[in-house]
Every structure is written in C-alpha cells, then in structure tokens.
Amino acid sequence: MIGRVWSLAVSVFFDALRRKVVWVVILFAAVMAAAIPSLPSYGFGVVEAVYREIALALTYVATMVLTVALAANRIPAEVERRTAYGVLVRSVRRWEYLLGTWLGILVTVGAAVAAFTVVDIVVGWLTYGEIMLRLAEGTFAILLEAGVVAAFCVAVSSITGPVVVVVSSLAFLFIAHSRSQLLAPGDALWGLYPSLDTLNIINPVAHGTGVSLTYVASMIVVFAAWVAILLVFATGLFSSRDL
Amino acid sequence: MVDEQATQVAAIRIDGARKVYSAIGGQHREAVRDVTFTVKAGGVHGLLGPNGAGKTTTLKMLLGLVKPSGGTFELLGEPAGPVARARVGFLAEQPYFSPLLTAGQTLSLHGRLSGMSRADIRVRSNELLVRVGLEGKESLLLSKFSRGMLQRLGIATALVHRPELIVLDEPASGLDPVGQRDVRNLILELREGGATVLLSSHQLSEVEAVCDQVTILNRGKVAAAGRIDELLNVAGETSFRVAGSSDVLPESVAGRVSDVAFAGGSHMFSVADNDVRIVFDALDDAGWRILSMTPKRESLEDYFARLLESSTEEVAS
Numbered sequence A: 001m002i003g004r005v006w007s008l009a010v011s012v013f014f015d016a017l018r019r020k021v022v023w024v025v026i027l028f029a030a031v032m033a034a035a036i037p038s039l040p041s042y043g044f045g046v047v048e049a050v051y052r053e054i055a056l057a058l059t060y061v062a063t064m065v066l067t068v069a070l071a072a073n074r075i076p077a078e079v080e081r082r083t084a085y086g087v088l089v090r091s092v093r094r095w096e097y098l099l100g101t102w103l104g105i106l107v108t109v110g111a112a113v114a115a116f117t118v119v120d121i122v123v124g125w126l127t128y129g130e131i132m133l134r135l136a137e138g139t140f141a142i143l144l145e146a147g148v149v150a151a152f153c154v155a156v157s158s159i160t161g162p163v164v165v166v167v168s169s170l171a172f173l174f175i176a177h178s179r180s181q182l183l184a185p186g187d188a189l190w191g192l193y194p195s196l197d198t199l200n201i202i203n204p205v206a207h208g209t210g211v212s213l214t215y216v217a218s219m220i221v222v223f224a225a226w227v228a229i230l231l232v233f234a235t236g237l238f239s240s241r242d243l
Numbered sequence B: 001m002v003d004e005q006a007t008q009v010a011a012i013r014i015d016g017a018r019k020v021y022s023a024i025g026g027q028h029r030e031a032v033r034d035v036t037f038t039v040k041a042g043g044v045h046g047l048l049g050p051n052g053a054g055k056t057t058t059l060k061m062l063l064g065l066v067k068p069s070g071g072t073f074e075l076l077g078e079p080a081g082p083v084a085r086a087r088v089g090f091l092a093e094q095p096y097f098s099p100l101l102t103a104g105q106t107l108s109l110h111g112r113l114s115g116m117s118r119a120d121i122r123v124r125s126n127e128l129l130v131r132v133g134l135e136g137k138e139s140l141l142l143s144k145f146s147r148g149m150l151q152r153l154g155i156a157t158a159l160v161h162r163p164e165l166i167v168l169d170e171p172a173s174g175l176d177p178v179g180q181r182d183v184r185n186l187i188l189e190l191r192e193g194g195a196t197v198l199l200s201s202h203q204l205s206e207v208e209a210v211c212d213q214v215t216i217l218n219r220g221k222v223a224a225a226g227r228i229d230e231l232l233n234v235a236g237e238t239s240f241r242v243a244g245s246s247d248v249l250p251e252s253v254a255g256r257v258s259d260v261a262f263a264g265g266s267h268m269f270s271v272a273d274n275d276v277r278i279v280f281d282a283l284d285d286a287g288w289r290i291l292s293m294t295p296k297r298e299s300l301e302d303y304f305a306r307l308l309e310s311s312t313e314e315v316a317s
Helices: A002-017 A020-038 A047-071 A074-080 A083-088 A094-128 A135-157 A162-176 A202-207 A213-239 B002-008 B055-062 B103-113 B118-131 B147-159 B177-192 B204-210 B228-232 B273-285 B300-316
Strands: B010-022 B028-040 B044-048 B070-075 B088-091 B165-169 B196-200 B213-218 B221-227 B233-243 B257-263 B266-272 B289-297
Touching (some): A002 A094, A047 A135, A047 A162, A074 A135, A074 A162, A083 A094, A094 A213, B055 B165, B088 B147, B103 B118
Parallel strands (some): B044 B213
Antiparallel strands (some): B010 B028, B010 B070, B233 B289
C-alpha cells in the first residue's frame, strides 16, 4: 500500500518538475525576494523584521499559487485524458490514488518552499549580515498550510473542474483566515469555525522570537486533522464517481 | 487433474451486468442491461459491437472504473476487485499517459503499482520496449511520442507485470498496418504463452484473425455468442476459387453456382454441398485449376451487419 502511494507521489513529482509554472513561480519569488531590500521607508531598527515579514508574505503567496496551480487540474485532467484509467485498473484503491496525488503535490511544493527559504535566508544574510534561520519556522508553517490547500483542491477536483477548484480554494483560504474578524474567542462558534489561523505564524517569526516546539507540534496536529478530513471526504466523492 | 481444474476456471465471468446512468432531471439511460458471458482461461475472446453497444461500459464495470447498477463480476476465479486486478493487464482505447514523463518512468510507475521490484522492472521494461518496437525510446518524453507510439507503450504497460489476463480495448487503434500486424502477432504469442486475452474491437478482421470465441453486444445486450466458425459458416454450401483459360465458367458449371465473382484472374463462387462433386469433375474435365475449396463462410462484417439489421427491425416492430 505504502509502495503504491509513494510510486504515485514520485510520478506526480517528476511530472510537476517539468511544468513551466513551477519554475516561473520559483524564479518570480526569487527575484522578488532579492528586490525586497530595495524597498524604501524602512524604520531604523526594524528593517530586518520588515524584511522577514515581506519575505514570508511573498513565500506564502508564491506557495499558494504553486499549490493551486498544481492541484486544481491534476485529477480532472487525468480523468479527462484517461491517464487515471491505467492506474486505477491495477490493484490501486481510489483512496491510494488520491493520497499519492496529494503527497506528490506536497513533495513538489515542499521542494519549492525549501528553495524559497534558502533564497530568503541568503538574501537576508547578504543584505543585513544576519543568518535568519528563524524564517524556516515560518516557511514550514506555510508548507503545512499548502498541504491543507492541496488536500482541499484534491477533494473538490475529485468531482469538479479546475475553475471551480480555483474559486473554491480562494474562498476556502479567505474563510479559514477570517475567524478573528468574524468571531470573538468566547463565542460559541469559535471552536467549530474552520480556521487555519494556527498555521499563521508570520508575526512571531518576523517580529518576535519564533514559536515553541509545542506550538510546532500543535500546527502539525491541525495540519494532519485537516488533511485527514479532506482526503476522507475526497475518497467518498471520488469512489462513487463513474470514470 | 489439477491442470484440468485450472483450465476449467473462467478467466472472466460476468453475470447479469447492468448499468443505468442517471442525469440531472431524473432521466435515466440504460447503457448495459443484463449482459452475461464467460471467457474461458487460455484463449482469445472477442467482444464486438457497434458504438454505444455497451462494450466499454461493460469492461469499465469489470475493471472497477464504473460502478455497476447490478450484476456480478469475476476475474480469474475471484470477485473483480483490486486484489484480482493485480493479475490483469488493461489497454484502454487511445491510452494516454502524462506527457511530462518518459517511457521508462511510465513503465516504472506501472510496474511499481503492480508490486514489481526495481530490478525486475528494468529487465522487463527493456524486454517490452523491444517487443513493441520502442527500443531506445526509454528516455524520451511522451510529449514527443506519436499516437501509434503511445499505443505501443500502452501495450507495454498492460504487459509489464506479466498478467494472466489481458483486456485490450481497440489495441490496433492508431497503428499503421505493420503495427496492426505486430499487435495481432503479439496477441497470438500471448495465447501461446498461456495468457487469456479479451479483445474488444471494431476491426472485425482483427477479431476474426485471432479470436476463438466472440460475444457480440448490441444496444446493451448480448446479441450473439459462440465460436467464430459456428457463427459464420453457412450450412450446406462450399466456396470455390478456380482459374481457367477463359473468363467465362464452363456451361456445365455456371448453372450450379451462385455468388460468382471474378478478380485477379480467378473466379470465386459458391456451390451447394450436393453439387460439389459434379462441379469439381466438370471443372477438371474442362482443364480448370481448383485453387481452393472451403466450407462457405460469411464474413464477420456481413454477419455483423445482418445481426444489427435484424435487431433494428425487432425494435421497429
């Protein structure tokens, strides 16, 4: 089972590496990161913090664009072009196919996030003389959120087309980051609201001292829970579908 | 005894297959209704039918791509499911692969999904690429492959894990005549190697050349099934192919023959079995050469057309 899922993930990874969108997004993000220090109006003493904040925000946007670009059309295209037939007529369960696809996207995005992180740290070091390893905490959180978004895209794309996936994933991101604007911590719905705020650690990484290991563990739990729910939902939808 | 039991196990058993597609607005379309047939292990079985007959839907239900509305499906003596499918190879009509993978990566993926080791995949891939005429193309991206090359790769992926049962949906689609001949030879090789092949095809000549048994579907039902000889032989008539010094058949023969055709310097005609001896002797006496004499057989095309006409009449009445 693990072998089949991993084989699918590797195939998705090699396929993604040859997609222009991956390299365009990475190149664009690298150029933008290199250009951050040239932005004007940095206050004295906070210039490194502002750099970290913009670098993480840029990494976040680039990662989400890449994730949606890779995940939105993966399954619809495979079903439409019948690429999925050759896989699913083997001893591959539909949930294995979905999990392998998701994992392949996550691995690809993970490689891109690692590249973004290296660029951010190198540019920060060359410009400010400080090795900002703390940025890796922030980019790790971004990767976890990308994993959730990829799972969401896989779930929606298991029964619809890429346009619906893109629109719904943007709506999903908006809703998942609007809890604090819509509710107060004491409200009855606070605990039930589908929120990804736990994965947003740009502020403590950019302006504070980062997050504790306990907090990192809580982020992983949130990530795993979201991904599990979304992929179970995706399996339910995809299993009932005629190909 | 064991061998006898093994050969008695059906490679495919489909019983009462039914598929109803529902559309928004409550409309239903019955694509397959009560299809039942068995494919014996170790032979080549043809699945024929016009477009919309239900062939592909039946195959998809058998292989888990479409959820059946009814019926039972068995593969190699087991309920059709992921476990049984590990022993089955499938070639879809117009197989598509990711254009961003190479032929080697594609074969490797399919081998890994079937539980093969890396070393075994490497050996088997090299062997299969030679066998399907793609030698040296292992590192080439599939975006650079022609349709015929993709079809050949599809055959290779279907065979990579040495399946006991191979389901081929229009395997010669997109291939040139040489490719079609290669596919035909490959099917015969597979049969000689003990595999079972289910061949779904529109190319009746291909089916006629390689299949032992056929099942013909029409309008979602089994319209006919049996050995090709039984379905096509015309009882009581014999076909002759003869050549002589004249363009006109001897008078003593002309009155006893039917369906006369003249092409390439030879005459072809049919004779009632009772008249075979008389016609043979008359031709011999007149100095004509008998090139062939075989039981009269309807072409599969003619049989197929007649079957479809009769079912259309049934529906009309």
